[in-house]
Amino acid sequence: MNGMDLCGLVDAVQERISTQVGLSFEGPRGAIQRQVIQAQLRRIIDRHPGLPEESVALAPVTLRRICEELTVQESFFYREQAALDWFCHHVLPTLRGRRRPLAAWSAGCAEGQEVYTLAAVLEHAGLRRYRILGTDLSGPAVTAARCGVYGLWSLRGLDHSVVPRLFREGAGHFTVRERFRAQVTFAEHNLLDAPPRAAGGYDLVLCRNVLIYLTPAAQRRAVAGLTEALAPGGWLLTGAGDPLLDGAPGLATVLTGHGAVYRRADGPPVGAGPQEDARRAAPAGGGSGIMHDRSAPATAGPPHPSATVSQILTIAEEALESARPGQAERLAREALARHDESGRGHALLVQALVQSGRPAEAVRASARAVDRRPFDAALWTLHAVVLLDTGDAEAAAPAAERATSLDPGMAQAHLVLARSRAALGDRDGELHARAVGRELLEREAVSR
Ligand SMILES: C[S@@+](CC[C@H](N)C(=O)[O-])C[C@H]1O[C@@H](n2cnc3c(N)ncnc32)[C@H](O)[C@@H]1O
Incomplete structure (x- = not known):
């Protein structure tokens, strides 16, 4: 195979992957991604002498293998915990007393660390009935998530008090406890495909540190699917480094102390606590959608004169x-x-x-x-x-x-x-x- 051929094949592979799963090949990572694809193609084509190179390069199994190499299945327990705490503090109280268990979807869950973290955080907040679905593009990552066995690297930075609550410890590995595993399921899923369904929709969707890897067009398509999966008034949390979704159709942006979170705009007014003020949800169909507090600030009096x-x-x-x-x-x-x-x-x-x-x-x-x-x-x-x-x-x-x-x-x-x-x-x-x-x-x- 000459250099030109390989270059053309790399272009073709990038285009297929970009169309099928939305990965972006722009930016500083682009050159490395190209090298990864070239190296993989060389290996795979060499293993199939006699077959047309283009059909080997564009075979679904090859594209899948290359995707595995390109996507970053990196995660760890309690990553970006503040956003989950925010949800427990401000939204969970409004869902208590409901008949159906809380339904959550972690989209792009890598090897499941985010799913089990959410389970532990919900339990810590006193919630016993919940269902969490974790999905990822990567088959091996989903298999690892189902196993629920992790090395120390996934637990880096974890507070020691959390470890025995969440894991059974073995020789050099940590297995997620059965009571968490019983309430979660995992499946392969591409964010560009139709979203999974839950009866009544998902109360919470996490899609963190995934959109950043996608092209702008793929981001829009993925966000439309995430929005569709939400229950009316359900919440979408993205990662700190992900693009801001302000103005995404059907979503209202709520600014919190740790960043923006999003709410499906057709829900009832937020009830984030007993003294919660009434406020306007974003117009369905788009617009800026930042939630505004229109009420007079009459619920609390002036601070005590001796307050610092x-x-x-x-x-x-x-x-x-x-x-x-x-x-x-x-x-x-x-x-x-x-x-x-x-x-x-x-x-x-x-x-x-x-x-x-x-x-x-x-x-x-x-x-x-x-x-x-x-x-x-x-x-x-x-x-x-x-x-x-x-x-x-x-x-x-x-x-x-x-x-x-x-x-x-x-x-x-x-x-x-x-x-x-x-x-x-x-x-x-x-x-x-x-x-x-x-x-x-x-x-x-x-x-x-
Ligand atoms: C960096 S990890 C994020 C894991 C976790 N959400 C977190 O914040 O730690 C990104 C994950 O997104 C997955 N991914 C990338 N493109 C995807 C797509 N089109 N559909 C579903 N998952 C995708 C990758 O396989 C990878 O596991």
């Missing part, structure tokens, strides 16, 4: 996480009036204004924040986010650049820079910033 600034800010954070931006705004302003020096007050005020659906005021507040604290990379990142949300990518990109130069290790700043550059049509710049952000996130996860 830090205590006020903690209550403001809780209000924000419970989607009570009116209360959060008032408390953040109170903290700023008391000369909060930490930057938290500024950040909370901006987030509260965004959640209240007042983007212009949010931009003014974030501009004031970076003016007061010009060396605060987190505030510059936030400033870039609100500028982006108002469609001002021209101003957002330099703000995000400022954040990355102030703190080159801040993954979020690079990811926001990537979004700004994407909005400006700077594809190379976007891919570079996204790759740096992803790498930082992975490093953070490993060192945790």
Whole structure:
């Protein structure tokens, strides 16, 4: 086989894989992906002398083998736990007392770590009746998930107190306990195919650290399937490094303290707690869809005069996480009036204004924040986010650049820079910033 032939075959394989499973071959990983495909093709074709090279290269079994090599089936227990805790804290209470058990789907579950983590987190939150389906493109990953046996690497960073609750320990391996395994099932599934069904729909869908590997067109198709699988008012959680889904048809975005989460927009008003305020869901069919708290912040009185600034800010954070931006705004302003020096007050005020659906005021507040604290990379990142949300990518990109130069290790700043550059049509710049952000996130996860 000459070099040209192999190049052409690699192109053909990439195109098939991109069409069938949505993998993207753009960006800094592109060159490595090409090398992987070339090496695999050489090996597979050499093993079938006499057969037409093109039919060997494009045979389903070859494409499957290559896909296995290209997809990253990497995961670990309790990855991005904050989002699961948020769900338990804010959504679970609203589902209690229902007849049917909670139904959850982990889409792109790799070897099942996410599924068992969710089971353990739900149990810890007091839920006994739940069903979780874990699906992945990779057959071997699904088989490993069903086995439920893991090495130490999958448990890295895990709190020691969790281990005996979740696993039986053997010589160098850890087996998930039967009571968790009894409530979960696994299946192979391609996110570009029709989604699995649960009676009444899924209350929770996790699709974390998967969309980032897909082309924009495949992302849209996958998100449409995930949305379709949700119960009315069900929740979709993506990963910290995944693209923002704001504006995806049928989904409303809810900003929380740890990032955006999404809710199927045809549900009843969120009931995230006993004093939850009524709020507007996003219009079905799209639009910005950020949830706004329209109610007066009358549910809580002023902070106790002896409360410290830090205590006020903690209550403001809780209000924000419970989607009570009116209360959060008032408390953040109170903290700023008391000369909060930490930057938290500024950040909370901006987030509260965004959640209240007042983007212009949010931009003014974030501009004031970076003016007061010009060396605060987190505030510059936030400033870039609100500028982006108002469609001002021209101003957002330099703000995000400022954040990355102030703190080159801040993954979020690079990811926001990537979004700004994407909005400006700077594809190379976007891919570079996204790759740096992803790498930082992975490093953070490993060192945790
Ligand atoms: C990095 S892992 C994420 C695992 C887990 N969700 C987490 O956050 O730790 C990405 C997984 O997505 C799967 N995947 C990639 N493309 C897919 C597709 N089109 N359909 C279903 N799964 C896919 C891969 O096989 C891989 O196991």
